[in-house]
Amino acid sequence: xxxxxxxxxxxxxxxxxxxxxxxxxxxxxxxxxxxxxxxxxxxxxxxxxxxxxxxxxxxxxxxxxxxxxxxxxxxxxxxxxxxxxxxxxxxxxxxxxxxxxxxxxxxxxxxxxxxxxxxxxxxxxxxxxxxxxxxxxxxxxxxxxxxxxxxxxxxxxxxxxxxxxxxxxxxxxxxxxxxxxxxxxxxxxxxxxxxxxxxxxxxxxxxxxxxxxxxxxxxxxxxxxxxxxxxxxxxxxxxxxxxxxxxxxxxxxxxxxxxxxxxxxxxxxxxxxxxxxxxxxxxxxxxxxxxxxxxxxxxxxxxxxxxxxxxxxxxxxxxxxxxxxxxxxxxxxxxxxxxxxxxxxxxxxxxxxxxxxxxxxxxxxxxxxxxxxxxxxxxxxxxxxxxxxxxxxxxxxxxxxxxxx
Amino acid sequence: xxxxxxxxxxxxxxxxxxxxxxxxxxxxxxxxxxxxxxxxxxxxxxxxxxxxxxxxxxxxxxxxxxxxxxxxxxxxxxxxxxxxxxxxxxxxxxxxxxxxxxxxxxxxxxxxxxxxxxxxxxxxxxxxxxxxxxxxxxxxxxxxxxxxxxxxxxxxxxxxxxxxxxxxxxxxxxxxxxxxxxxxxxxxxxxxxxxxxxxxxxxxxxxxxxxxxxxxxxxxxxxxxxxxxxxxxxxxxxxxxxxxxxxxxxxxxxxxxxxxxxxxxxxxxxxxxxxxxxxxxxxxxxxxxxxxxxxxxxxxxxxxxxxxxxxxxxxxxxxxxxxxxxxxxxxxxxxxxxxxxxxxxxxxxxxxxxxxxxxxxxxxxxxxxxxxxxxxxxxxxxxxxxxxxxxxxxxxxxxxxxxxx
Numbered sequence: 001x002x003x004x005x006x007x008x009x010x011x012x013x014x015x016x017x018x019x020x021x022x023x024x025x026x027x028x029x030x031x032x033x034x035x036x037x038x039x040x041x042x043x044x045x046x047x048x049x050x051x052x053x054x055x056x057x058x059x060x061x062x063x064x065x066x067x068x069x070x071x072x073x074x075x076x077x078x079x080x081x082x083x084x085x086x087x088x089x090x091x092x093x094x095x096x097x098x099x100x101x102x103x104x105x106x107x108x109x110x111x112x113x114x115x116x117x118x119x120x121x122x123x124x125x126x127x128x129x130x131x132x133x134x135x136x137x138x139x140x141x142x143x144x145x146x147x148x149x150x151x152x153x154x155x156x157x158x159x160x161x162x163x164x165x166x167x168x169x170x171x172x173x174x175x176x177x178x179x180x181x182x183x184x185x186x187x188x189x190x191x192x193x194x195x196x197x198x199x200x201x202x203x204x205x206x207x208x209x210x211x212x213x214x215x216x217x218x219x220x221x222x223x224x225x226x227x228x229x230x231x232x233x234x235x236x237x238x239x240x241x242x243x244x245x246x247x248x249x250x251x252x253x254x255x256x257x258x259x260x261x262x263x264x265x266x267x268x269x270x271x272x273x274x275x276x277x278x279x280x281x282x283x284x285x286x287x288x289x290x291x292x293x294x295x296x297x298x299x300x301x302x303x304x305x306x307x308x309x310x311x312x313x314x315x316x317x318x319x320x321x322x323x324x325x326x327x328x329x330x331x332x333x334x335x336x337x338x339x340x341x342x343x344x345x346x347x348x349x350x351x352x353x354x355x356x357x358x359x360x361x362x363x364x365x366x367x368x369x370x371x372x373x374x375x376x377x378x379x380x381x382x383x384x385x386x387x388x389x390x391x392x393x394x395x396x397x398x399x400x401x402x403x404x405x
Numbered sequence: 406x407x408x409x410x411x412x413x414x415x416x417x418x419x420x421x422x423x424x425x426x427x428x429x430x431x432x433x434x435x436x437x438x439x440x441x442x443x444x445x446x447x448x449x450x451x452x453x454x455x456x457x458x459x460x461x462x463x464x465x466x467x468x469x470x471x472x473x474x475x476x477x478x479x480x481x482x483x484x485x486x487x488x489x490x491x492x493x494x495x496x497x498x499x500x501x502x503x504x505x506x507x508x509x510x511x512x513x514x515x516x517x518x519x520x521x522x523x524x525x526x527x528x529x530x531x532x533x534x535x536x537x538x539x540x541x542x543x544x545x546x547x548x549x550x551x552x553x554x555x556x557x558x559x560x561x562x563x564x565x566x567x568x569x570x571x572x573x574x575x576x577x578x579x580x581x582x583x584x585x586x587x588x589x590x591x592x593x594x595x596x597x598x599x600x601x602x603x604x605x606x607x608x609x610x611x612x613x614x615x616x617x618x619x620x621x622x623x624x625x626x627x628x629x630x631x632x633x634x635x636x637x638x639x640x641x642x643x644x645x646x647x648x649x650x651x652x653x654x655x656x657x658x659x660x661x662x663x664x665x666x667x668x669x670x671x672x673x674x675x676x677x678x679x680x681x682x683x684x685x686x687x688x689x690x691x692x693x694x695x696x697x698x699x700x701x702x703x704x705x706x707x708x709x710x711x712x713x714x715x716x717x718x719x720x721x722x723x724x725x726x727x728x729x730x731x732x733x734x735x736x737x738x739x740x741x742x743x744x745x746x747x748x749x750x751x752x753x754x755x756x757x758x759x760x761x762x763x764x765x766x767x768x769x770x771x772x773x774x775x776x777x778x779x780x781x782x783x784x785x786x787x788x789x790x791x792x793x794x795x796x797x798x799x800x801x802x803x804x805x806x807x808x809x810x
Contacts, residue, residue: 003528003677010680012481049473058470065463065662068454072662076417108513108664108686115685123408124529137684144684257470257477259513259664259690272408275415279542279549280520281513285664285690 001146009143015136015369027354030347032402039385040361041392046336046383048254051306054298057255057291064290072286077274078106082292089296090264093222094245095235102267105274106284106292110219110248110261113273115141116280117215117244117263118183120272122147127179129171133339133370133377135189135217142183150174153373156191156330157341164193168202175210182207185217186233187224190339190370190379192332194224197231204236207243213269214238216245220335222303223252225311228333234265241266249295251336251383252306258288310336313382313389320393324400336383339367341376344405349376352403360395406551414548420541420774432759435752437807444790445766446797451741451788453659456711459703462660462696469695477691482679483511487697494701495669498627499650500640507672510679511689511697515624515653515666518678520546521685522620522649522668523588525677527552532584534576538744538775538782540594540622547588555579558778561596561735562746569598573607580615587612590622591638592629595744595775595784597737599629602636609641612648618674619643621650625740627708628657630716633738639670646671654700656741656788657711663693715741718787718794725798729805741788744772747781749810754781757808765800 041047064071071079080100087100098104107113114137122128124146130138132151142149152170159165164186171182182203186195195203207214216233224230234243248261261284263273277283314331317338321329326343345352353366356378367377382389446452469476476484485505492505503509512518523546527533531552535543536559547554557575564570569591576587587608591600600608612619621638629635639648653666666689668678682688719736722743726734731748750757758771761783772782787794 001528003526003531006528007525007677007680010677010684012680012683015481015683045478047474048477053470058467061466061470062463065466069452072453073450076420108690111684112686120412121408123406123411126408140684144681257691259686259688259693272412272415275412275417276549278417278420279415279516279545281517281664281686283664285513285693286662288664288690288693 006144010140027351027358030351031355031359036360036395036398038361038391038395039388040363041384041388042363043380043382043384043392044363044365046251046254046381047385048256050385051254051309051383053254054249054294055302056294057258060291060293061258061287064287067290071290074283074286074289076278076283077104077270078284079289082106082289086262086292086295087264090247090262093296094232096232096240098264099267103270104262104264105270105277106289107261107263107277108281108284109250109259110217110246111137112281112284113246113248113261113263114217116273116276117246117269118142119145119276120269121181121213121215126181127174127177129174129179129182131166131184131188132372133190133367133374135185136369138183150177150179154188154191156188156193157328162196164188164195164199166195166199168199168206171203172206175206175212179212181213181215183215183217185219187220187332187334189220189335190337191330192335192337192339193330194228194230194333197229200231200233201236204233204238208238211242213242213244213266216243218245218247219251221247223307223310223336224334225307225314230334241268244269249292253295255291258285258291260284260288260292309386310383313384313386314338316386316390317380317382317393320390320397324397327400336381338380338382339377342378342400345400345403346405347403352399353378355403356396356399360392360399362392362396411549415545432756432763435756436760436764441765441800441803443766443796443800444793445768446789446793447768448785448787448789448797449768449770451656451659451786452790453661455790456659456714456788458659459654459699460707461699462663465696465698466663466692469692472695476695479688479691479694481683481688482509482675483689484694487511487694491667491697491700492669495652495667498701499637501637501645503669504672508675509667509669510675510682511694512666512668512682513686513689514655514664515622515651516542517686517689518651518653518666518668519622521678521681522651522674523547524550524681525674526586526618526620531586532579532582534579534584534587536571536589536593537777538595538772538779540590541774543588555582555584559593559596561593561598562733567601569593569600569604571600571604573604573611576608577611580611580617584617586618586620588620588622590624592625592737592739594625594740595742596735597740597742597744598735599633599635599738602634605636605638606641609638609643613643616647618647618649618671621648623650623652624656626652628712628715628741629739630712630719635739646673649674654697658700660696663690663696665689665693665697714791715788718789718791719743721791721795722785722787722798725795725802729802732805741786743785743787744782747783747805750805750808751810752808757804758783760808761801761804765797765804767797767801
């Protein structure tokens, strides 16, 4: 593949946060009616001003700076003392051992972990099972390393409430066809669904049978709503060297500005990830690493309150979305994404997304970023100011009516 | 190439800062004499405790955190207001225009910039001209993207004082043979030599004639010693879209703990770099980006003093090194690297490097990291405490005598 072709595929125009670089030429002709006033809400990512970083995070950073060179120049995989703290907490959280020395790497954000994990397991021509819909970078990473994506559908619309909806037959077929890596997010980004214990066990069993390495992106696995049970793949019956789990404090904990992620599990894969990190970015910013000291050690009640606040926003937005005739919105069980399916419109949904920004000050991510089959859906990160978010989704509902087919 | 083979080539055991992961088995049998006491000096990277970060950098970071979401979630290529500040200063420094909107990207360290620049220009089978010796990641990056490295020798030993010593005939031959990318550091890492105006002009002219994209790593181009003149490739007669220049405040300014780098120049290449950054790490840590506001705007006299201090250390270490019979050390004109050639020893130089750490508490980077032809040399980053550095190099000199062939 030529380098031009490779980078053509890596479009970022619709990526969250990149709207500022978008051209809106041609949209004017489609506009109906006037602009809707109201506070701009950028649902493409969470609002860390509305849901502030973990208390004490800046003090930990500041202490890291005071440590000087020892904190600035860590091992490529991160400071060992911090890895030890994090590893023991992640072991407790996920219910399976984590090796601090050889099975843990700190990366620049979970994006960094995902990039390194895919780079460490996928090379040209390798088949990789990818869920549709799932986090848009998954597909792009496979394409960048010239792997072959084998899509596996997640029927989050039709699955009912008990299962995420993964098509396990398709998953097994992809393994039979030679896929050696399976990459998925749980809770699913964008749909917010959590894989059932049965689904996770079947993934483990199939991976074992076919010798597949599984990369489990569990970025949002701490932000779980009332009554939700969560199954950690790495604690199931599966070869520990075939699982890499990825987490980080960028979302629930609002620490994105520090760019921190962690990958843990397979020593083989983590070893490769470190070798690669040495030429990609050397290490996660040394001073930032110090912020991880508070991770999973937040003040009493802090996480419960964060969950409560998000659950209230979720419920309020669901109410507005479900008032739109012909729309569908499954209740997210964890994380802060809503992925409503919109009714048929008189204009392409891609244009509607642009119009939403121009006429209503509402920024969402188009469904096509997550699957070619979800072009009629949009993703909203509802980690926002509660009232501003409700007002923004009300404006979205008004525009749906204005542009309805 | 299988993924196992790809990662085997990416060794990091001898990489700076990774000594902690090294096994020393077998070395014991080679040891002669007792340990030498004295403060451990890690010459594999600069000591940011001895040469502290730019004044005010932490305050800028702190102000970035206070800005909240706007600073945490920047465009992938970095905050536009910061890019504008940096672009105008880099234009003034390098003597050629820098486009803030489309020709500048902020990255996680200069390593991040280098990775993205190579990824954006090199794909499988592409020939890439690489200087020997040069920064070790250059070679590894080309190998990782399955490009073909075409070595071009830098005769820093024999070139005299007026030229860096680049073999321009070899460079042209590599272009004739099809190399479409030339990657080099100026000042050279590890040799500390600065390319003469004539050398830079000839690089520009050859690149123009053969349509080659040049990636110029100018990381150390601010730390220039008395009487040194420096020529910026991008200000010479060369197609601006064929040059990417890389700089950052990690070294001279001791801001490595914030992980910041900048690439500027070719809009084509920078555009690709942003697309890739979107899946590699999203962006340089948002809060860290704020620290760039002080870059090239340090307090009056600060840089002059930093240069003076480093020049004094350089001269003191050169004196010790030149006292070793049979050693050769060219005077670095910029940056903080010394790359002495050691005399013949009774043990392999690779073992001597390990012994130096074990018996003298002196950590250096083996010459083989930079070129297969410089195995008898070691690199020292002399951005250290003055007295500790001198004492450490004196211990090195003692061990050279102890193990001399």
